[in-house]
Amino acid sequence: MTLRFAVVGTPGDRRVTLFRDAVVAHGLAEPRVIPWRDVLAGHDLDVPEGALLRVDSPGEDMKADALLRGPGDPARAGGGAAWHRGFRAGLARVAAVPGIRLLADVEEIGVMFDKRRCHAVLSGAGVPVPPAFEARSYDELRAEMAGRGWTRVFVKPAHGSSASGVIAFQAHAGRVKAVTSAAWAGGVPVNSLRVRSYDDEAGIRRLVDFLAPDGLHVERWFPKASIGDRAFDLRVVTVSGVPTHAVVRTSRTPMTNLHLGGTRGDLAVVRSRSRLWERVLDACSGAAACFPGSLSVGVDVMVGADWRSVAVAEVNAFGDLLPGLGDLAGHGRDTYTEQVRAIVGTLAEHR
Numbered sequence: 001m002t003l004r005f006a007v008v009g010t011p012g013d014r015r016v017t018l019f020r021d022a023v024v025a026h027g028l029a030e031p032r033v034i035p036w037r038d039v040l041a042g043h044d045l046d047v048p049e050g051a052l053l054r055v056d057s058p059g060e061d062m063k064a065d066a067l068l069r070g071p072g073d074p075a076r077a078g079g080g081a082a083w084h085r086g087f088r089a090g091l092a093r094v095a096a097v098p099g100i101r102l103l104a105d106v107e108e109i110g111v112m113f114d115k116r117r118c119h120a121v122l123s124g125a126g127v128p129v130p131p132a133f134e135a136r137s138y139d140e141l142r143a144e145m146a147g148r149g150w151t152r153v154f155v156k157p158a159h160g161s162s163a164s165g166v167i168a169f170q171a172h173a174g175r176v177k178a179v180t181s182a183a184w185a186g187g188v189p190v191n192s193l194r195v196r197s198y199d200d201e202a203g204i205r206r207l208v209d210f211l212a213p214d215g216l217h218v219e220r221w222f223p224k225a226s227i228g229d230r231a232f233d234l235r236v237v238t239v240s241g242v243p244t245h246a247v248v249r250t251s252r253t254p255m256t257n258l259h260l261g262g263t264r265g266d267l268a269v270v271r272s273r274s275r276l277w278e279r280v281l282d283a284c285s286g287a288a289a290c291f292p293g294s295l296s297v298g299v300d301v302m303v304g305a306d307w308r309s310v311a312v313a314e315v316n317a318f319g320d321l322l323p324g325l326g327d328l329a330g331h332g333r334d335t336y337t338e339q340v341r342a343i344v345g346t347l348a349e350h351r
Contacts, residue, residue, distance in 0.1 A: 005031035009056030022336035040067035080159030105293025115217040138208040158215030168254035238288040
């Protein structure tokens with residue numbers, strides 16, 4: 001049987017390119033790319049019969065973004081609820097293509113793109129996560145924080161990604177502070193590549209209330225360990241449920257995302273603490289087990305300031321973009337090569 005791959009994604013996107021390279025390097029035919037904009041516009045999908053179909057991110061495509069949440073600046077924060085409805089409808093169209101084998105369960109992808117549902121799934125499975133609640137306004141946020149005795153939280157749009165609209169918020173002794181990459185432009189908050197701090201309550205209220213109609217997932221602040229003067233967390237990629245790649249992300253701000261100025265740290269510092277490393281891997285394996293139909297997920301896991309506790313912050317359906325990173329076993333395989341290898345190996349076992 002000749003294996004054929006196809007990818008629903010954005011032509012030219014780095015994820016699509018790296019996956020294509022891994023497939024070709026394995027001696028297989030170049031995957032067919034089905035643009036997300038065609039899926040969302042309702043066009044006929046030209047997928048080879050019997051193809052192994054990878055679903056990738058609809059990002060990096062202005063037209064796809066407009067089809068998902070309406071016209072506007074693709075960098076804007078907000079509109080997540082409309083985006084999620086359109087995205088799930090697109091996933092359903094993909095799943096309905098006859099004669100294919102999906103490499104990720106579309107329902108699981110939908111859950112991972114809803115932070116409230118994802119948190120509930122993880123918590124129900126015993127995966128360590130920060131305690132959380134939902135909020136529908138700034139006043140509700142403050143009231144719930146006061147009732148729980150929390151002074152520091154992360155406010156996350158329910159359907160955001162790449163830290164879009166995320167606010168590290170604290171309120172204590174009559175003072176408030178918000179740290180976020182969002183900045184107002186043309187009457188709407190837009191994600192920038194610079195993390196800013198705000199201490200004007202009226203401005204913070206305005207931002208929270210702008211984002212709140214799409215749903216807010218609020219997590220208690222989890223104090224993170226530091227390497228030097230930089231706090232860190234880890235992005236761990238799993239393949240077939242097994243952690244295969246990991247990168248330490250460090251930052252002097254609460255957001256460790258690499259596109260927001262975070263830098264890669266020394267993984268050996270974490271791996272040298274064997275019991276801690278085992279807890280990190282267990283948490284990531286537990287998170288991946290919640291999504292058994294997904295070949296690969298990216299787990300964001302935090303290490304506590306005590307260097308013992310761990311907590312999962314996010315599970316990412318498209319979290320495998322870690323270019324140039326070799327696998328934990330030391331074979332030098334990147335995340336995409338590891339996935340292709342796992343797919344081919346699994347199919348060979350079932351012949």
